[in-house]
């Protein structure tokens with residue numbers, strides 16, 4: 001496979017479930033990419049998704065099949081979008097990288113922190129870009145909140161309150177930590193847009209209200225301390241009917257010169273101490289949102305542009321916060337990320353040794369130094 005230097009990036013979407021369909025639609029609507037193939041392990045699933053999502057006049061030439069790499073080769077793809085289930089992220093992404101395809105993967109980076117660290121190593125070993133699409137960080141209102149906070153001296157305290165009452169059915173109802181693992185990951189990642197530097201430790205409590213329809217803990221309070229001393233506190237529930245927040249949650253940012261509020265849906269407002277409220281800017285029509293923004297950044301990087309802040313090494317911190325929150329909730333103790341990352345590095349190196357394709361992690365002195373150098 002030889003990468004072109006200009007023009008739309010031909011991509012294969014791997015995983016044709018609910019989110020795979022959203023990605024197919026996103027690729028079709030983005031001029032930086034071209035849909036050339038769709039793959040799914042379930043026989044007929046890729047063809048079905050193409051028939052349902054791609055307009056008839058654009059279907060010709062889209063290759064489908066059950067083997068992602070075979071579809072990528074036959075279709076002349078230059079890159080892979082991995083929208084499989086989390087348990088398949090590690091094999092699908094590692095195989096694509098070693099076959100010469102840069103990867104844009106859906107969140108989470110992988111099923112475990114160790115697998116995520118391993119994928120950072122596979123990206124180093126192949127020299128190819130692996131970027132994680134953490135779509136909710138691509139929200140222009142969130143970046144406007146950051147700008148307003150910077151004008152007030154920079155944020156020191158971030159509070160997120162999240163309350164919804166969805167009846168999903170399916171795997172979320174059975175997970176041990178549905179809120180932290182499947183939803184709060186977005187808020188943790190968005191917090192990293194607002195606070196500079198790396199997170200240092202996490203303390204969490206999780207619980208399940210008596211009326212909950214989830215088997216695992218549908219509510220949690222998580223406190224993330226950054227090296228700078230800034231703290232992000234998340235308090236959320238997936239079974240709180242009545243007074244619900246937006247899907248992004250309600251945000252209050254505290255800075256030396258005042259505060260910023262964001263309801264997760266409309267432009268944020270700044271509240272300078274002793275002065276009138278300032279309404280944040282409304283994004284223009286040129287603004288890129290969510291999946292579309294991830295895809296635009298990914299294609300731009302492949303065409304020689306800047307590598308996005310969701311490149312795998314940077315994204316692993318978000319997964320580390322999730323895993324630390326789960327461990328803290330289970331043990332009742334504060335979890336130090338440097339220690340958790342060292343543990344993950346050891347497990348990832350063992351995974352890679354068994355796999356035999358990447359020795360990149362052997363050069364990492366610690367989990368933290370490897371992520372920061374990458």
Ligand SMILES: NC(=O)c1ccc[n+]([C@@H]2O[C@H](COP(=O)([O-])OP(=O)(O)OC[C@H]3O[C@@H](n4cnc5c(N)ncnc54)[C@H](O)[C@@H]3O)[C@@H](O)[C@H]2O)c1
Pocket residue numbers: 014015016017018019020039040041042045068083084085086088092106107108134135136
């Ligand atoms: N960004 C968001 O807001 C958001 C929302 C929902 C889901 N997601 C993420 O998107 C991903 C997919 O979620 P979903 O809801 O579409 O799941 P899904 O179960 O609906 O679809 C996943 C598909 O992947 C296929 N698959 C599994 N293993 C595969 C393999 N090895 N090769 C090819 N195909 C394989 C399955 O057959 C299935 O069709 C997950 O990582 C999930 O966390 C993100």
